[in-house]
Amino acid sequence: MLPTQIPAAVRSRLRGLRLTTRRDAGGAGLGQHASRSRGAGLEFAQYRAYEPGDDLRRIDWKLYARSDRHFVREAERDSPLELWILIDATASMRQADLARPDYAKFDAARLLAACAIEIALRQGDGFGIATFGGSPPCLLAPGAGARQRDRCLIELARVQAAGQWPAAGPAREAAARIASHALVLLLSDFFDAAALELARRLAAAGREVLTLQILAADERDFPFRGGRRFL
Template identity: 40%
Template sequence: MLETPALLAHTSDLDLVIRHVLAGLGHGIHAGRERGAGVEFSEYRAYAPGDEWRRVDWKLLARADRYYVREAERDSHVAVWLWLDATASMAERSHDMPGIDKLWYARTMLACMAAIAQRQGDAFGLIVCTGGRAEFTPASRGPRQLRRVLAALSKARPEGVLPDADALKSCLHFARAQSLVFAASDFLDWPSPLSEALMRLRGMRHDVRLMSLRTQAEVDASFRAGSGYRDPEAGAGLHRLQGADREAYRAALAAHFAQVSTDCRQRDFPYYEARIEQAPAAALRGWLQLASARRP
């Protein structure tokens, strides 16, 4: 049975990964849409005493010889936007789980959010920041939209840097209507054009929720002594982490993410930190539970 990120990463079938991660997950993204005598058809269900006769589908009765009620929903008017950081730093791999990197994990989290949004009947869309540009999949509803979003997530590759602040500011056209934004990134670049865009959205009263991804090696500085690394986005030279550097590294990283957390708290962002070695279902549950503790 697929249980760990490393095993899940061995399949290229994103649908299979979603089904595994969401198995038994009872949380939704938000309160969703109201069932009842609404204006948009949702599904049929068997007639129950007390249902209004005007909601019985008489044509279906003639075919099936059973009473069915047309269930409808009132649109919540909330669009769900999934925001993926697919810049070069998201290629960072786990030192403990072969085949797992930050981009795979972020893609999996957002794919599950897309599946939940589709189940709830919400409109949802996708923004991918990669190679200095923002790629959009416009918001829509239904199974076909889920296929479009999963295809866009599947083809995302870690490349280049974030779009600049002006480019991201100009592309916030989707924010005219009330939106719920889920953003997944390592947030090693903070403040950044991405953080500025997210703060702008929050200032416009949109509901913004962040997931910050790190590897276990980043968290506890468990790199091998003398390991070399190069910033994939800044293009700087080769750096080596010696034993004496570990405490300074830990302190700098702790200060950085403390600032991220403080900024998010001040702007009322639910902010969740995850390690890419975590079981995806546990991380998704934690993100949803943290987000459900507040309202925009």
């Protein structure tokens, strides 16, 4: 099974999950997330005076009959979410459990990324990915639809965890591409302080950041006795 292939049992559980944001989505287009944008939509927001160029279909003619003035109905417009998935692909993510040596933390990160992409696809949201460390590097700007999903999964399947967290340049480049209204999901073991620093920098810049620490069972439980040397 490919590391980005979602097992049937997991896929069935995704149907009850949604990606949401604490803030207004603010993206262009129509979606399932609350937005401060006004325009054509389903949820009434306010009336405003008609202006030349407004769509005549949005004029409230019943209100015109009572007031002899033209008013346009404005609605809350639901917007699509823009999801950025940032994945730690450094050498420490190659660690696997002793009980399952063929399944590394990086495999778990790629599967989690595939699940988030599947939910975003179902909601009509945009999604992009970036890896830090690893080979080859991967950076795909957000897009929507099944073809974007396939591109993301193909690129993620090619990446192998290796090396260290990159210098400030690549991280700064990826951060600069993330729109202010985007939702960021950062998947890492956070053994490198630079990963946590990236999350802090994005949050300080106004992005909504979700972090998920991925650990092997041995790292979590530390079931070791006696003297050990870790390289």
